[in-house]
Amino acid sequence: MRILIRGAAVVPKPEEGVLSADVVVEGKRFAGVFPTGEAGGEFDRVIEGEGKLLVPGFVNAHTHLPMTLFRGLAEDLALREWLEERIWPAERKLTPEVVYWFALLGLVEMIRTGTTAFADMYFFMEEVGKAVEEAGLRALLSYGIIAPTPDRIEPELKKAEAFAREWNGAAEGRIRCALSPHAPYTCGPEVWKEAVRLAKELKLPLHTHLCETRHEVEAHREAYGKGPVQWLEELGAFAVPVIAAHCVWVTEKDIDILAAHNVSVAHCPSSNLKLASGIAPVWAMVKGGVNVAIGTDGAASNNTLDMVREMRLAALLAKVRAEDPRAMPAPEALKSATQRGAAALGWAKDLGAIEEGHLADCVLLDLGAAHFAPGHDPLADLVYTACGADVEMVMVGGEILMEGRELQTLDEEKIVARCRELARKFR
Numbered sequence: 001m002r003i004l005i006r007g008a009a010v011v012p013k014p015e016e017g018v019l020s021a022d023v024v025v026e027g028k029r030f031a032g033v034f035p036t037g038e039a040g041g042e043f044d045r046v047i048e049g050e051g052k053l054l055v056p057g058f059v060n061a062h063t064h065l066p067m068t069l070f071r072g073l074a075e076d077l078a079l080r081e082w083l084e085e086r087i088w089p090a091e092r093k094l095t096p097e098v099v100y101w102f103a104l105l106g107l108v109e110m111i112r113t114g115t116t117a118f119a120d121m122y123f124f125m126e127e128v129g130k131a132v133e134e135a136g137l138r139a140l141l142s143y144g145i146i147a148p149t150p151d152r153i154e155p156e157l158k159k160a161e162a163f164a165r166e167w168n169g170a171a172e173g174r175i176r177c178a179l180s181p182h183a184p185y186t187c188g189p190e191v192w193k194e195a196v197r198l199a200k201e202l203k204l205p206l207h208t209h210l211c212e213t214r215h216e217v218e219a220h221r222e223a224y225g226k227g228p229v230q231w232l233e234e235l236g237a238f239a240v241p242v243i244a245a246h247c248v249w250v251t252e253k254d255i256d257i258l259a260a261h262n263v264s265v266a267h268c269p270s271s272n273l274k275l276a277s278g279i280a281p282v283w284a285m286v287k288g289g290v291n292v293a294i295g296t297d298g299a300a301s302n303n304t305l306d307m308v309r310e311m312r313l314a315a316l317l318a319k320v321r322a323e324d325p326r327a328m329p330a331p332e333a334l335k336s337a338t339q340r341g342a343a344a345l346g347w348a349k350d351l352g353a354i355e356e357g358h359l360a361d362c363v364l365l366d367l368g369a370a371h372f373a374p375g376h377d378p379l380a381d382l383v384y385t386a387c388g389a390d391v392e393m394v395m396v397g398g399e400i401l402m403e404g405r406e407l408q409t410l411d412e413e414k415i416v417a418r419c420r421e422l423a424r425k426f427r
């Protein structure tokens with residue numbers, strides 16, 4: 001299959017800005033980016049790009065897809081109350097069927113808002129895997145290990161390992177796996193050591209939550225005499241690739257440690273605001289050499305999976321936190337939402353840019369709407385003006401998942417209806 005995307009405003013990489021170009025896709029990969037009108041040869045499909053913006057697909061570096069079930073269920077509560085009194089009890093009622101349908105619901109939203117790859121941590125992950133396989137996205141999936149008591153350690157690790165062994169490389173390589181001790185406050189040193197050993201053996205990354213709240217970091221210091229970042233470093237956790245969600249309460253020394261070990265941070269601005277966790281020092285981390293990606297977190301604490309909105313918020317918050325409007329300029333925000341996310345998920349060589357040889361994961365946005373006029377700077381328009389609903393075409397590995405805002409792989413109407421029905425049991 002040879003596809004031409006003709007005459008779009010193209011952002012091959014955020015640092016290269018916007019150019020008018022023809023983009024050729026052959027099979028699963030980009031075959032080239034040419035000045036408009038110069039792509040030659042025969043094409044099986046031509047997608048008209050005039051008046052549209054083509055960017056690398058968005059990468060959501062931290063989410064819990066099936067939590068779409070809990071959107072709107074427990075609002076405006078403190079984190080501990082929200083998690084311990086509302087979310088965790090509701091999660092005990094989950095079934096594989098419910099997880100499957102709400103994963104699909106999340107995937108509908110992801111495709112509609114231009115996400116092409118994501119890192120997901122939850123339970124019943126086989127169901128999430130099945131849903132991802134059908135939807136056509138790329139994902140780094142992991143079973144979330146929560147082992148607050150010693151008797152939970154072995155069964156939890158076994159579940160995580162079994163899932164990773166079975167699903168790593170599934171869906172023609174679109175699905176990869178990670179190991180996920182949920183957080184330093186839900187998993188003790190034994191879990192971490194064993195997870196690191198397994199990650200080395202199976203060549204998998206770790207995906208966890210880190211320094212999300214002030215309370216959690218203070219409690220950790222009291223229990224162990226050091227902060228969670230230094231604690232994990234000393235346990236050897238950073239000897240393997242790590243995605244650390246949040247990192248709101250990190251010190252300058254923590255930032256140095258994260259940078260030195262190439263730890264990727266999944267910054268989740270909406271979730272941090274909604275749960276009043278704080279504002280992460282994003283610009284200090286980027287300047288300090290940390291790979292800062294962006295995540296939505298679960299839809300219960302966001303409440304959307306819209307990476308375009310998340311990117312905007314990340315750019316704005318970074319400026320406030322740094323007290324500098326020059327912090328996190330638009331190209332840097334786009335880089336965190338694409339290239340840095342791809343690197344966090346372990347796909348740095350293949351994803352995050354529109355260039356020859358890269359996997360053809362890209363998104364076309366319609367710039368025709370009034371809110372994009374007059375169009376002085378399409379890249380700034382994308383970061384500061386757009387929302388996910390402006391996305392009209394989504395491609396993953398050369399497969400079109402949405403075109404003309406019509407989903408090609410999922411039956412949206414059926415999924416929404418089924419989810420509305422299943423959600424009644426959780427009220």
Ligand code: NI
Binds near residue numbers: 062
């Ligand atoms: Ni999370």
